[in-house]
Amino acid sequence: MNRIPILRLGKALLVTIQVDMHDELALALEQDLTQKIWATGARGVLIDISALEVVDSFIGRMLHAIASVSRVLDAETVVVGMRPAVAITLVELGLELPGIRTALDVERGMTLLSRRDEEAEGDVERR
């Protein structure tokens, strides 16, 4: 079974979904990602879905689950590059993904994560 590669970029993990997600692949990704966050102590997860053309409620739920698990492990999830058609589909399905940060592209997503990191460090220094 093929798996979706998870790349490490500084304190963040980058997942680029370039194939059509089927359910098993999505479940495997959730598992791999959880393992990797735990192993690397990553602070952020970037999921690039710019190549994803088809979503269903299952993928929507999976994204939500990944975000929730990551938050428990103190990593923030940013979904980047969602296509207009995908966004409309998710909204029509009633999956507005509350609690997930979004960004237009990977670059903006990284900026978002690093800004959060800086703020967090600032907190520590103030203490």
Added chain:
Amino acid sequence: MSDTEVAARLLAEGEVEIIAEWLRLQETEGGGGSGRISSAELRVQCDRFLALLRRGLNQGAETAQDAAFAELRDMLRDLSRSRAIQGFTPTETASFIFSLKEVTFRLLQKDVGAAWALNRLLDAFGLYTFESYQRAREEVIARQQREITELSTPVVKLWDSVLALPLIGTLDSERTQVVMENLLQNIVDLNAEIAIIDITGVPTVDTLVAQHLLKTIAAARLMGADCIISGIRPQIAQTMVHLGVDLNVVTKASLADAFALALRRVGQSVTRVVPAARAGA
């Protein structure tokens, strides 16, 4: 010999006479559309109609829906369509057929059966002309509606990564769909971070419109762009509160305020330029 064949024979015998009389009647009754169509063109149409009618009658067709009249129906449809677009009135369009009735009736008096058969056929064709005319007009209306929908939802780039969407007119489901797709595509194309939705031109906001707005905002957020709503008029604000509509997004009174906020968010600011002379004084 059947009624239709008799009618066809009589029509063939008096063809020249019929055409002349028919043309004259159309001219006087305004069927020519007061100069919108040349008499030569009208003559061609009359010739063709009569020829096709005779051919159908010879094949023994008794109703206007008969397959033998298929070509004739096509011709009438095209004729009504072009007349509808040229701005003929319904009466002018239909009198193309109905003025023929008068002419043929006189000619077919000799044979009551044939006269009646032809009369019925011409009535049916007249109605068909009318229907085609109306359909053509409805198509024009539908096209204009589509154009209005497209025209009234422009997406404007205000600054790097700041978009504005001035909404004008009532939002129904169909328009929302167009607006939403338009906005989202522009967010991608222009790489926008913030979209300002200005609803100054929206006359009423009910729960349905609010829901449409919320959907658009949710979709934009999923793509990584924030929305600001501006231009909510006092009455609309009151209505929304009384209806219990909670937009749950940042709202600003005017487009200017929203733009200022958007600039601040993308790390830009507007400053007053002090002229050098006055600064030195």
